[in-house]
Amino acid sequence: MIQTLVPRKVKVLHRFRETPDIVSLTLPKVGTCVPGQFYQLSVLGYGEAPISVASYTTKTVQFTIRQAGTVTNALANLKKGDTLYIRGPYGKGYPLKEYEGKNIILIGAGCGVATLRGVIDYIIHHRHKYNDVFLFFGYRNVNDIIFKKEAVQWKEVFNFKTALSKEKSTTCHDWTSGHITEVIEGLKLRTKNTGVFICGPPRMINDTVAILKKKGFTDEQLYLSTERLMYCGIGMCCHCMIRGKFTCKDGPVFRFDEIGYFKND
Amino acid sequence: MTKLKVGFYGITGCAGCQLSVIFQEDDLLDLLELVEIRAWPFIKDVNDDETFDYVFMEGLVATNEDKERLLKIRKNTKILIALGACAHTGCVPAYRHFTLQKNYAHLLYEKNKNISDVQPSPIDSFVQVDYVIPGCPPSKQEIRTFLKTVVLGNIPKSYDNPVCTECKLHNNGCLLEVKKPCLGPITRGGCNAICINGGLECWGCRGPTDDANLPVMVTILRKQGHGLKFIKDRLVTFAGTKMPAVRKLVYDKNNKA
C-alpha cells in the first residue's frame, strides 16, 4: 500500500548558504524529476513545504530554499548529515522537449531564479539542442544574488543580464539597476520560435507577461511557474487551486493561456 | 541550549490569565524545563526584571502606574506578548470607551486622589506588541503551544478562522438558529468553541477576525429582536477597543446610551 502522504527519510548531502536568507540543500534523489517540478520537504515537528527542484544529477537533487516561514527556517537550519523527509516529485515541469531546436528566454526574479536553474543546467548539458538562450534575472540587491558561482559559467554560454532593483552601490557593473521588467521592456526580442519561462512573484509575472505580449509574444509561448499554499501535492487538498487548475497537479508550470493573469481569485 | 528568559506580569486585570498559566499542573514542571522564569510577581518573591526574551503581559493600562510599568518592561524585553483579552482588546474594563462620563462619574475614586486613572486601554495603545494570545482567559493548551513554538525557535501562528470553524468540527448545532446572540461568526477562533460546546453562545472574547463582516452580524442580531443598545454592549463587552467599527455602526458620541 503506497501511503501517498507519508514521506521518505533522506540525509542532507551538502549545504550551502547562498544569501543571508537563502540556503541550498543537496539531497539524494527520489524518483525521476524534470526542471520545474517540486518535492515536499519536511522536518518532523515543523511541517512540510513544497520546494521546487533547483538542479539535479542522476543521484542527487538540489533545492534552493528561501527562509520565509517555520518549515523553510527549519530546513535552512539543517546541517550536512541531518535527517529530513521528502516525497515527490510532483507537478509538471517546463516543456523543454517542445522547445528543442528553438530559442528560450528565462526570466526570473528573486528566489524564482532557483526553479529556472534546473532549466539552465539541462540546456547546458544539451546545448546543441537549443538555439539562442537568454537569461534575465532580477534581484533586489547584490546580497540577494543566488548562484554567483554558476553565473560565471552562464555568462560565457548565454546572453545573460541581471537587474538589481534596490542596489545603490555602483562598484560593480555586472548588472543594470532597476526592475528586470524595465530591462526586458528596453530590449528587442525575437518572438519567432521562442519560448519564455518566467518565475517570480505574482506582480512581476503579471508585468512581465504584459510587456512580452506587447512585444508580440503569444499566450502559447509564455510559461509561468506559480506559487501557492500546498499541503498534499497530489491534487486533493485544494489549497493550491487557481480557479479550476491545481498548481500541484496541473502546474506549477502553466502555459499562460491556462491560467491568465494573476487576479487574486 | 540556553533557556529563554521569560517574565509574566500583570497590570490591571483579574489575574485569571496568569492563573491559566499556573493551572497547567501536569505540564508546569515540563514548562519550567523549557524556559527560565525570571520574574512573575504574582507567584514569586524574588523577581529579576532586567532583561527578558519574552514577557507575557496580562491586563490593561488603567492607571499611570500601569503605564510606567508597561513602558519599563517593554524596554527590557525582546518580545512582548499580550496575554489574554484585557491586554489584547481591553475587554470588560475598557467599556469606559463606550459610555459617557456621566454614567460612571459617581464610581470614580473621589477621596483617594492618589489613584490617578487613565482611560483604560489595551497595552498596544502604548507599546508595540509582538504577539497576542487572545481569550478570556486563554486556554492552557494555547499558552503551552506558544511556549513550545518559541522554544523551538519557530514563529507562533495565530489562528484566524472564526469560532464557527471549530464549532462545526464539534458537531454543534448553530445557536443563531435558536435565537441566541452568538458572536461566533465574527470572532477569532482557537478556543475549540468551548462555550458553544457547553451550550453558551459566543461572547467574542478573542476579538474580531480580520475580515469580520460586522454589518451582517448586526443585522442578524437585529432580526433576532435585540435592540441597538444590547447589540452594542454585546459586541464590545469582550472585544473592547478591537471592535472599532462598532462606534460607527451602532454608537456615536451623542447617542443617548
Place this chain on the structure above:
Amino acid sequence: MGVYTLPRSQLHLFLAVLSKRSPVYVPVKRDAIRFEPYNGTIDFSDNAYFPIKEHFFRKRETILRFDGQKLITVRPTSSKKIFFGVRRCDLTALKHQDSIFQKQYKDPWYKAQRANTILIGYHCATPPNKYCFCDGMGLEEYQDLMFYEQKTQFLVEVTSVKGAALIKKYRRFFKKANKRITDADKHIKTRKLRKRDFNAIYDHHAWTAGVNKCLSCTACTAMCPTCYCYELHDELDTLKHGTRCRIWSSCQVKAFTRIAGNHVFREQREHRFKHRIYHQIQYFREQHGFDLCTGCGRCIAACPTRIDWVSIANKIT
C-alpha cells in the same frame, strides 16, 4: 436484483436486530437531525443536519507519528458500520468523495473507513426541505439497499451484492414484492440549479448580494457532504514527540491561501465566496466531467444568513 417489502411495524425490530452485530447509524432527532447509533428512535422528517462525510473523511486523521526525526507509521484502523436512512444526495456525495480519495491516489485512511460500510438509503418522496435542489444534479445509485416509504410498508430495492446478502441474512423480515422501481419513482422533484457555463458569469454583479451577506464563517464547507479540502499540521505533544494530522479545511477563510510572508491569494471575500460555489459546480466538472455538488442544500440551510446562491445563480440571465 429484486424488490422486497418491509412492514412499517417491523422497521424497528429489523434495526434492533441489525444493530446487534455492528453499530447502525440512523437519523435521530436531537437539537437537529443527526446520524447516531440506533437507539430505538428514528426520524425522517428532514435531511440530517450533518452529512455522513465525517465517518469516512474524518475531521482529524493521524497521518504519521514522530519521535524526534524518527518517523513512525500509523496503520489506519477501521470498524464495521451500517448507515441506515441515507438520502440520495448524500449517497451520491459519497460516490464523489470515493472518486477523489479512491481513484488516482488511494487514500489509505479514507479506504479503511470506507471498507467496512453498508449503506442503506432512504428515498425522499418529497423534498425534505425548501433548500434542496438535487433535481438535475445527477444523483446516482450508490447504496446497497434503498428504502422507499409507503403508507403501510417500505419498498426495499436491492442494488448491490452486499445488499442482497443482507436481505438473505434477514430474510424473515422481508417479503418479495411484485413491483419494479421505475425511474419515475426515483425522481425527486425539487427546485433546480440552472445548468450553464458558470465561468461566463463569474464577474456578474448579482453575486454581490450573496457576497455582502457572507460572514465567512465556514459553516457551508463544514456541512457540505462533498467538500474535501484538508490541511496537514505537525502537532507536538512534547518538544519531540508529536503527530502529523490531517484536518478539515475551509476555502472561506484567508488562511486557506496564506503563504509564508503573509501573502493571501484569495484576499477578497468575493473570491472566497465564489471559489466554493465554482469548485462545486464548475471547476470540478472541468476536471472530472460531473458536478461535485449534489444539491442537498445544506450550505444554504446551515448558513447563518441563508445565502441562497442557487437562486442568485438562477436569476442571472
